[in-house]
Structures are given as structure tokens and as C-alpha cells.
Amino acid sequence: MVLPRKTLDAWMPKAWLLAGLACTAALQSCSGEAPVNQSSFSSSELSDLSGQLLEVLDDGAELFSAPAQPDLPADLSAHSGAQFESFSLETVLSLDDEASQALTTPVAALIAQIDRFALRPVSGPNEAEPDDNGSQWRFDGIMRSRVFVDSVSSENLPTGASDTTASGHRALGALRNVELSESVQRMALDLAGATPQSLWVGADRLDIRVAGTNTSPCYRSYRWEAALSPMQRIALDFTMESCPEASSLGELNTWAASAVEVSGALTSLDGEGEASVTALSGVAWFRQSWGNVPSGAGAVVIDTLTLALDDNSHLEVSRSKRRSGRGPKTVSATLHAQGKAPTSIELMWEDSAESLLAASGSAYPQSIALRSADDSLRVTATVMNRLSEANTGSDVRAHVPVVVTGTHTGVGFVSLTALPVDGSDQVGL
Amino acid sequence: MGYSGKMLSRISAKRRTIEKVQADLVWQPHGAPLLILCKPSTMRRLVMVAALTLLSGCNSSDQSASNGAAAKVVAAESADIESLDTSNGQVEKELPPIAQIATAISEIVDTSDLAGARAEQWSAARFATAGTIAAAQQRPGDSEEGRRALVEEPYVSCGIPERVYRQLLTASEATPIEGRYAEADGLPYSVNVSTNNDDVRIVSNNCLTCHGTELFGELVVGLGNEFLDFTNDASLLVERAGALVQGEDETRAWELYADRIGAIAPYMRPHTVGVNPANNLTFALIAHRRAKDNAWSETPLLPLPPTDVPPVSVPPWWRMAKKPAMFNLGEGRLDHARIMMAASMLCTDTPQELEVIDAYAPDIRAYIASLTPPAYPFPVDQGLADAGGDVFRANCSHCHGNYEGEGDYPARLVPIDIVQTDSTLVDFAHGPGLPYIDWFNRSYYGELSTAAPGPGYVAPPLDGIWATGPFLHNGSVPTIAMVLESGQRPRYWQHDVRDASDKASYDQVRLGWAHTVLDIGKSAASDVHIYDTDKPGYANVGHLFGDHLSDDERVAVIEYLKTL
Incomplete structure (x- = not known):
């Protein structure tokens, strides 16, 4: 459109x-x-x-x-x-x-x-x-x-x-x-x-x-x-x-x-x-x-990742998910390389199969794998130590630091909605 | 009047050869030998729907030649067509070879000369032969009512909830169009607003999204927008707009739209800003619809088109009054209003909905046919233009028509062997495109119209050509001067501007938007603004008919074209 x-x-x-x-x-x-x-x-x-x-x-x-x-x-x-x-x-x-x-x-x-x-x-x-x-x-x-x-x-x-x-x-x-x-x-x-x-x-x-x-x-x-x-x-x-x-x-x-x-x-x-x-x-x-x-609550929720990488670049990634569980999950990423204008890059975002259980009972992926289309960036962002959930009113989500490993190292922050609890892929409130 | 038996025999032989080659082709979305499609234009995007493209028969030309150089054309299969050797920019024989089709009439033929199985499978597919396309009677319409319907009716019946759309809108984007319903106040000219069955007001793109341009600060209805950016994932924006959608009714409305966009988004991402993916997205929509009742199927019913989207330049609407067939390959035959209704293909799912649109479609066609081109806004050297008119009539009119007095337009469908421009659309039409032609002719659209792509491209009328750059069917040549002198065409280039607002950015000498010639193409830079003629479908070859002119003659012709 x-x-x-x-x-x-x-x-x-x-x-x-x-x-x-x-x-x-x-x-x-x-x-x-x-x-x-x-x-x-x-x-x-x-x-x-x-x-x-x-x-x-x-x-x-x-x-x-x-x-x-x-x-x-x-x-x-x-x-x-x-x-x-x-x-x-x-x-x-x-x-x-x-x-x-x-x-x-x-x-x-x-x-x-x-x-x-x-x-x-x-x-x-x-x-x-x-x-x-x-x-x-x-x-x-x-x-x-x-x-x-x-x-x-x-x-x-x-x-x-x-x-x-x-x-x-x-x-x-x-x-x-x-x-x-x-x-x-x-x-x-x-x-x-x-x-x-x-x-x-x-x-x-x-x-x-x-x-x-x-x-x-x-x-x-x-x-x-x-x-x-x-x-x-x-x-x-x-x-x-x-x-x-x-x-x-x-x-x-x-x-x-x-x-x-x-x-x-x-x-x-x-x-x-x-x-x-x-x-x-x-x-x-x-x-x-x-x-x-x-x-x-909107029909779509947005998960985000902000990473500071060891080459002094910063990567900001977001992913959309429909609450209904239908439709595509879209990923948008912007790379802020030192001394350069921000650039949009194409990234794949994959939640890990391993999950962490929060106090609320919601499960979140333990890590997220990111891979750029040209394969120059392949990193995994893993929840640093523990989960902390926040109820935003429209969502319950984890908003915590992550550690980055892979082609780049670094740290960052993730804000994630919970994984589906009933296999329907629906995003719960 | 048709081809001679000898000619028909040659055409049939050509088709058989193509058929054999195409039968061996494996669907290759990326790269590979050029299969892509064709088509012309018409609405688009969100709406994006559009045009219907049909393919045509012809032979696959050698695409290795590029950059205006070269291309040794051997029209070996047509004894009536002379060979050209343009390797030095000089014509080996007398021009124009196009004269050889002067007496031919473009006829619609069936698939009987194709290999048996494919002819049976796609038996409703039709092709057209080269030659002059005969006029087809159009249903009468009220142009004034058509203008209203164009910018008010919900022929694209799904979209973004108005409440959400207005939140996303910024004041600078809301260029209005005068004289339409108050509900659209504050909305840009490129969208219509309507109320769906759940009483949700939705905003959807209208035809002007692609067929309207703000030229030097003023909206020109009918001027194809050559600066639109389809290089992004359409789904990305639509899905994220969903974050603002609330409530069951809004969600239902938005999700319908988001689902449809999601289905076609991979097939409407060209490499370059400014080119239009109308062909591909139309094929993707067709693939999801049942021909007999237009019903939508989540699972594709036909093969999906390639994701390497062939580029199309959007032709101006004001030429429609002269054109007996729509689209680049002349594939849109008979009733144009019914063909234009393909713009509704995104979400119109029942025959009943189609009937409602069909009631006013002839009015829209009448309005489109009533449009006239904008006058050239800069000074013209009339003496030079007069001289250029003589050159034009001697060298160009045979295909592009005469513009003196009442004028005349021959509507010639020129075989690809002669015009030699990028053959991607033509090639696709004869291979992977067959199912879509067949579908169209079996569908509601085919009741009054026929999809019958030709074996080459239609030489368009040139009214208002000054405003329509870049040129050729794929927008591969930035200026008219380069159209007339193929050796000057850049291999890699990009516009210097991002829209058509600035008069200072218009090149009055060469006719076209200011651009920069680049040393690198897409393989070395990912900039979506780079036009890389090495990409499949993006070649700037062919139309070598101005190469034999002197520099003075070309300058004179350019001056003359300013007056059309």
C-alpha cells in the first residue's frame, strides 16, 4: 500500500x-x-x-x-x-x-x-x-x-x-x-x-x-x-x-x-x-x-531490539506481530554505523526454541538470532540474566538487557511480548 | 485484412520455437533468462491492482547487447523486415523497416499453434499479431460522473481504517484534489474514503496513486508518477499500521487489507525507485482468484509471478483517447472500461461487487479519454520546432502518428525484432504469462474484453511526451535526446530529484528530469535510486530509429516534441 x-x-x-x-x-x-x-x-x-x-x-x-x-x-x-x-x-x-x-x-x-x-x-x-x-x-x-x-x-x-x-x-x-x-x-x-x-x-x-x-x-x-x-x-x-x-x-x-x-x-x-x-x-x-x-490494544504488537556492537555501531530492530497470530511478522532494522548516515538493512529475526518463564507464567525466548541478508551480520542476543516483565496496559512484555555474540559482540536491550501459550501463535494480553 | 499465409506461417513457426524454449524454462524468480511479464500500467499498489497484462507472441531477442550500442538485429524470420546493423549508430539499410508492417492488421489469434498440451491447458489464452490495431467501440460514459467516481467510489474496497490513516498522515502529505466529497477533506488526492459493511470508514488508494503527479506544484491527473517508491516491503508498513488499529470491526477491516497486501507484497518490489510493478502485482492477484466468480483463494490457484519484478513506466492517461488497445503489448483489447476495472482486483471478491463497479466504469473511461496533456511550460523556438516537425514526419510519424490538424495515430504494434527494446515483457507473455491471459479471458473481465498480447510493443502516441520521462516502456532512458541517440544512454543513472516539483530540475535541452550518470550499478551499490540497465527487464536497448539523424535534426525534433 x-x-x-x-x-x-x-x-x-x-x-x-x-x-x-x-x-x-x-x-x-x-x-x-x-x-x-x-x-x-x-x-x-x-x-x-x-x-x-x-x-x-x-x-x-x-x-x-x-x-x-x-x-x-x-x-x-x-x-x-x-x-x-x-x-x-x-x-x-x-x-x-x-x-x-x-x-x-x-x-x-x-x-x-x-x-x-x-x-x-x-x-x-x-x-x-x-x-x-x-x-x-x-x-x-x-x-x-x-x-x-x-x-x-x-x-x-x-x-x-x-x-x-x-x-x-x-x-x-x-x-x-x-x-x-x-x-x-x-x-x-x-x-x-x-x-x-x-x-x-x-x-x-x-x-x-x-x-x-x-x-x-x-x-x-x-x-x-x-x-x-x-x-x-x-x-x-x-x-x-x-x-x-x-x-x-x-x-x-x-x-x-x-x-x-x-x-x-x-x-x-x-x-x-x-x-x-x-x-x-x-x-x-x-x-x-x-x-x-x-x-x-492495537491489532499488532511491536517487539524491539537495540544493540550496541563492538565496532561502535548501533543496531535498532523491530518486529511486528499480529495479535491474531495470522499474517506475516515483519522486521525492520536500521544500522547506525559510526560516521555514517543511518542505513536500513534487511534482517531475519528468529526466536530461540529455548524459552524463559516469567513470574507471570508467560514464556519468552531466551535469545534472538539476527542475520542480515548479505550475511555480514549474524548475531545472537541473549537475555542477560533474568526476566523482568512490565504491564503496559496493552501488553505484558519483557524489557531487559541482552548480551550479543556472533560476528559482532555487544550488549543491548530487548522489549518482547510473550510467546504464545496455547500454540495458536496469538499474542496474549 | 490480415497477414498473408506466408507471414502467418512464419509467425506460427516463431511461436513454436518460443514455445519449445519456454517449455524448457524452469521458473526462476531471480536472474535467469528473462521471463517476466509485461503489461502496461494502470492503477496500482495498495490498490495496486491494476492493469491487466496480457502477453504476446514473439521471439526472444538477444538481450546481451546493452547501452545503446549494438544489437545486431537479424530479423531473419521475417523476410518482410529488413536487417539493421546499428553497431556504429548507423543504419545499414534504408529506414524505416517498420514500414513493412504498414499494411498489416493486428489480429487476435488463439493458441492453436502452440504446443498441444499448453494450448489445451490455457485454451482461453489469446495473442495478437503485429500490425495496426483496429479501433474498438467503447461503451459510452459521462466523463463528469467518471471524474467523480474516480476520486470518490470505493472500487478498491479494502484499506486502512480512516482513523488510523489520518493518524499516520502528516500535513505535508495531504495534497488534496478539488471538487470531491467532504468526507475526504484533509486526505490526499491519491486515496478515496468509504464505509464498509461494518460501518468502518476506510481509506484506500485510488487510481491517481500511480496515475497522478504533482508537476511543478500542480496535480496533473493522468500523468504517471515516475517517482513512486515500491522498493520497500509493502507489508511492512501495512502491518505496522495495525498497531494503531483497535476494536473488532477495525481489526477485521484492516486485516482483510493486510492479508491481501501480504499476498502480493513479494511480487511488487522492483529494484529501483520510480518504476512500477503493476504487471507483477496484477498477476499475483490473478493467481489468487477463481476466474469464474472472482473469488479469492488464500492458496494460489495459478503459479505466482517471479519476485524479480519487471519495471514498467506508467503511460499518461491522456493518450487513451487515441489508443485502441491498452498496455505496452496492446494486450488490452475491446472494452477498455472492463479492463480498467482490474484496478479493483485487490479486494473485490464477488460478481455482485463487480457489477456495481461496472456500472460506473464506462464513466471513468470517458473521463480518462477526455484528458489532455499539460502544455510545455518553458519557451519554445517555434522556427526550430517547425523544422523538427518536418524531420519528425519523415522519420517518426509512421509509428507515432501525425499531430497536424486533426492528426492521426496508426496504433502500430511493432514486432520486438524491429523495435529491439527490452523483451522481458514480451518473453514472459509467451511463456509463464499464459495462465494469466487464459484467466483473464475466462473471467468477468473477459466477457467484454480480451487479453491478447502482441509480439512486440505498441508505438504510443506522443502527446505531452515532454512530461512523461523517463522513457521507453521500462523507464530506462532518462531523456528524449537519449531516446533519439542510443549511444548516449547511460548504463547506470539516477534522478537528481525525488519528485516532479522543481522546474529547475527539468532538463529543457534534452527533455527529461535532471539525472546523474553513475559508474557503478546495483552490484556495487545498494542504493534503490540507481537505475541499473544490467538488471533483467531494465535494459535500455532498442528504439534505434533516431540514431541515423544528425545532431541538428535531433535538436529540431526535440523542439518539435515540446509542442505536442
Whole structure:
């Protein structure tokens, strides 16, 4: 079909949009009478969390006006008037040695996300401001923070590592025991909030600064802080030096910055309250989405893979699947080779026969094999350590780090819907 | 009036030879000896349906010659056709050999001279002989009503739910067409909107997707779009649009459309942006339909066409008033309206649905026949054009017609041995294409029309030719100057622009869109914008009839062509 001239290249950020970013579907506006208590949930409880969210919300999403097409750099700011807004950061981290030089071996991967759901339309310049922030019974929105960390190689200490590095490595290795952290707060009493410069959910926050000497109109600097556990906290700084790719799909807009350099630290408290700091650096994918949340599940789901490869290239792959189980599964891939313009390539995507069982009972492929049409790229992306599921409202999906082996090595992230459970090849909710 | 017995005997002998060769051919989707199909154009894509192609009989010509060089043509099987030796760009004998078919009438013949088994298997297949194609009476129609139907009626009855389509649409894409129903406000000229049986409003491509072009900022209805990109997997975009589809009714509507696109997507991906896959996608649709009632079968009922899609340049609609037969091989005989209805083949599954479309199809044909070409928008040296007219009448009119006064158009179906252009379509017509010809003639479409491909290509009328580049049936030659001087044709090239919007990108000297000649082809670069004449079906050989002209004569003819 000759669809509107949306290019395939533009599908990647959209795919992510659909895949997992937001879509805690059907979040709709209401007067917000039943407060949602601050909560943290383990991955096995996510379905219940989404259920609670949905119960709180009423009809009225249509009252939100459709967002305009992305307009950068103006749209790099927070979108307080939108029904839904989400920032996400996916990063692969390495330890820094004493000279602040990143060691080459990735040691951890982190996925962080902050979402804001407006509960009723607001208007005017201060539309994000609740009418009365002094009552827990009056609030205009709900926010959610998710953090998931997985270690890549907790056992393999880099050769020649100093004591400090070794200590940091152990600290990172301990993150294996950190469950997915998710907290939900109502936007009242400063429990959570959003301004053009900051979003916060409890102790997790994203700060945005425009200041800097960079002349790019899209220059922004960011700090993302998240509590991984009562004893561990991570802070990552990064900047966006140029304007990212922006696009829209439906009533959701997005922009995405790839291969962003990050640096920061993991702070760990020991049993006596002594803090040890582990310097980190890495590469990240950073995205913002905003608009109106789809009112239901689409007929097609999108699985995605984002890989950082050892030749400094980045590969973004998406696959479509019909919920009905019928029709073709289509794969789209874009290769971002260093110093070159992004290129669409043809890839085969094959789920492994081996599967992993998630806490929800859903099964996911343990690995995914990718092969380019010219056979120059043959890699397998394997779930790093463990599964973590998220209920997006329209889908339950695993969104976890992967390790890449084959003609290229590397790490990355996958966002997958579950394998069919009844042999029908249908995609379940 | 027909061929002499001697001539018919030769044609039959040719066919038998071809038949023997083709019987030995194994279906080879990639590479291999040229079997691909032919056809002309017509609607497309999503809709994509289109044209119906029929094949024709002829001999397989030697495709090894390329780039305007060479091609020693030995019309050995036709004593009435002179040999050409164009190896030096010079004609060995007096031109034009085409004069030899001046008295022949293109006739429709059956398959009785084919090898027995194939003739029996595809007994409804028909071919046409070379010569002048006689006019066929067309059903009357109301052109004004036809224009309305063209841009409003759901002759392509499946598509993307309107709600989803509008979400995918950006303002810059929504070039409208004036004077149609309010439901289409905000939608581009290339789609129609309608309501299906589940009350889901759907958007589907209309004929203007391929047969309309924004030329210098203004929509020209009927001008084939030579910049469309079919190189992507059509299924990819349609499937992903499904992510926005919601609810049972929308899902049902979208899934019908997605299924059909999925069935033909592998057969409609040409190598190069700008060429059209209408032939192949039509054959793929035919393969899934039962001839007697047009019913769709998930499992193909006929062999599917090759996935190495032969390219076709979309001819302009305004020539239809002159053309007695549709398509490059002149295969669309008799009632044109019924043939044009093949544009509905994507999702029209019952005779009842076909009858509804047939009620207004003659109106659409009448509208198409009423179109006139856009005037050349740049200055013309009238004195030079007058001189060029003399050269044209002496060298070109025999096939392409006269344009003085009332004018005349001979509608000559020129044997491939004479025109020598890429024979892929012709070759396919006589081999793997037989089942599709047979199907058409047994189908609802065949009740009023006949598919009968000729043994070569029809020399088209040249009205508005300045706007229709690139040239030849496969769009292999970027400018008219290169059509007239084969030695100048580039082996690898690409357009410098991505659409027809910029006057500055039009080459007023050579007539055609600005392009760049390249040193490398598809084997060395994957750029979908490269036109690689080494690819099967993409050859730029043949039509050497301007090579004997002097440079001054060619310049004069080019000036004259601006006035048509």
C-alpha cells in the first residue's frame, strides 16, 4: 500500500513508542478521588499495579487535545499539558578506573523510566500545576518510576583492576539481587511532580538543564537519579549535543537520542552507613514521548531490539506481530554505523526454541538470532540474566538487557511480548 | 485484412520455437533468462491492482547487447523486415523497416499453434499479431460522473481504517484534489474514503496513486508518477499500521487489507525507485482468484509471478483517447472500461461487487479519454520546432502518428525484432504469462474484453511526451535526446530529484528530469535510486530509429516534441 509517506527509518522510534514506553492504556481523566498510595512493586506484582491504576481512572480521555507534530527544540521540554508523558533511559555501563577512563568491559545495564499520566485536562500556562497541592485527595495526575538493573559480568573482574575498581565491581555485581524497582505516586504533596526542568517520583528524579556553552539549539544536559535499593543509589549525567530524530504515531509523539555518552556513580552504603562510590560511564539511548495514550490494544504488537556492537555501531530492530497470530511478522532494522548516515538493512529475526518463564507464567525466548541478508551480520542476543516483565496496559512484555555474540559482540536491550501459550501463535494480553 | 499465409506461417513457426524454449524454462524468480511479464500500467499498489497484462507472441531477442550500442538485429524470420546493423549508430539499410508492417492488421489469434498440451491447458489464452490495431467501440460514459467516481467510489474496497490513516498522515502529505466529497477533506488526492459493511470508514488508494503527479506544484491527473517508491516491503508498513488499529470491526477491516497486501507484497518490489510493478502485482492477484466468480483463494490457484519484478513506466492517461488497445503489448483489447476495472482486483471478491463497479466504469473511461496533456511550460523556438516537425514526419510519424490538424495515430504494434527494446515483457507473455491471459479471458473481465498480447510493443502516441520521462516502456532512458541517440544512454543513472516539483530540475535541452550518470550499478551499490540497465527487464536497448539523424535534426525534433 502506498501509505502516507512515513519512512521506514522513522519507524524505529515509533516502534519503541508502541513497544513499551508508555501505553498503560486507557488511562483517562477523572476527578481523582481515590488516592493511590505510594508503592513499590516487584516484577511479579506488575499486573496488579496496572490494575490499580486503571481502576482509579475514569472516562474523559477525549478531552485532551491531540498533540501537534513534534517541533524541536521546543518539544525537548516537558509536556505538562499532554495526557501522557514518558522519559526513558537505557544504558550499558562500564567501570571507570582511577584515571576516570572507562574500562572496556560492560559491567551493567540499566533501564530507567519516568511516566506521568494526567487525570484530567488542564489548560493555561500553568496547566501542570494541581489546583490544590496541599491535599492528598486532590491531584491531577499520577506518576510512575521504574528502574531495572542487571549486571553483565559480575564474575569477570577486569584485568589489573585496582582495589577501588574491584570494590565497585562487587557493588555492581550485587545489583543482580536488585529487583525491578517501581513506584507510583499521585501528583500531590510533592510526592511526585513535573515541571519543565524536573520530574520526580519519590526519590527518583530527572533534572533537565538548558545552560551550556554548546551552540546547538537542542543542547540539553540531564541528570537521572534513582534509588536502586535502600542501600544503593545511582546518578547518571549526560548531554544531548544535537537535535534528535522526532516523529509521531497516532496521538503520541516521540524523539529519541541514540548513543548518548553517560557518566555517573553508584553510591553504596555499608551496614555502618559508610558510603562507597563507584564511578561509571557508558552509552545510552534516551527518549521522550508525549501525547494521548491509546485507548486500547492495537491489532499488532511491536517487539524491539537495540544493540550496541563492538565496532561502535548501533543496531535498532523491530518486529511486528499480529495479535491474531495470522499474517506475516515483519522486521525492520536500521544500522547506525559510526560516521555514517543511518542505513536500513534487511534482517531475519528468529526466536530461540529455548524459552524463559516469567513470574507471570508467560514464556519468552531466551535469545534472538539476527542475520542480515548479505550475511555480514549474524548475531545472537541473549537475555542477560533474568526476566523482568512490565504491564503496559496493552501488553505484558519483557524489557531487559541482552548480551550479543556472533560476528559482532555487544550488549543491548530487548522489549518482547510473550510467546504464545496455547500454540495458536496469538499474542496474549 | 490480415497477414498473408506466408507471414502467418512464419509467425506460427516463431511461436513454436518460443514455445519449445519456454517449455524448457524452469521458473526462476531471480536472474535467469528473462521471463517476466509485461503489461502496461494502470492503477496500482495498495490498490495496486491494476492493469491487466496480457502477453504476446514473439521471439526472444538477444538481450546481451546493452547501452545503446549494438544489437545486431537479424530479423531473419521475417523476410518482410529488413536487417539493421546499428553497431556504429548507423543504419545499414534504408529506414524505416517498420514500414513493412504498414499494411498489416493486428489480429487476435488463439493458441492453436502452440504446443498441444499448453494450448489445451490455457485454451482461453489469446495473442495478437503485429500490425495496426483496429479501433474498438467503447461503451459510452459521462466523463463528469467518471471524474467523480474516480476520486470518490470505493472500487478498491479494502484499506486502512480512516482513523488510523489520518493518524499516520502528516500535513505535508495531504495534497488534496478539488471538487470531491467532504468526507475526504484533509486526505490526499491519491486515496478515496468509504464505509464498509461494518460501518468502518476506510481509506484506500485510488487510481491517481500511480496515475497522478504533482508537476511543478500542480496535480496533473493522468500523468504517471515516475517517482513512486515500491522498493520497500509493502507489508511492512501495512502491518505496522495495525498497531494503531483497535476494536473488532477495525481489526477485521484492516486485516482483510493486510492479508491481501501480504499476498502480493513479494511480487511488487522492483529494484529501483520510480518504476512500477503493476504487471507483477496484477498477476499475483490473478493467481489468487477463481476466474469464474472472482473469488479469492488464500492458496494460489495459478503459479505466482517471479519476485524479480519487471519495471514498467506508467503511460499518461491522456493518450487513451487515441489508443485502441491498452498496455505496452496492446494486450488490452475491446472494452477498455472492463479492463480498467482490474484496478479493483485487490479486494473485490464477488460478481455482485463487480457489477456495481461496472456500472460506473464506462464513466471513468470517458473521463480518462477526455484528458489532455499539460502544455510545455518553458519557451519554445517555434522556427526550430517547425523544422523538427518536418524531420519528425519523415522519420517518426509512421509509428507515432501525425499531430497536424486533426492528426492521426496508426496504433502500430511493432514486432520486438524491429523495435529491439527490452523483451522481458514480451518473453514472459509467451511463456509463464499464459495462465494469466487464459484467466483473464475466462473471467468477468473477459466477457467484454480480451487479453491478447502482441509480439512486440505498441508505438504510443506522443502527446505531452515532454512530461512523461523517463522513457521507453521500462523507464530506462532518462531523456528524449537519449531516446533519439542510443549511444548516449547511460548504463547506470539516477534522478537528481525525488519528485516532479522543481522546474529547475527539468532538463529543457534534452527533455527529461535532471539525472546523474553513475559508474557503478546495483552490484556495487545498494542504493534503490540507481537505475541499473544490467538488471533483467531494465535494459535500455532498442528504439534505434533516431540514431541515423544528425545532431541538428535531433535538436529540431526535440523542439518539435515540446509542442505536442
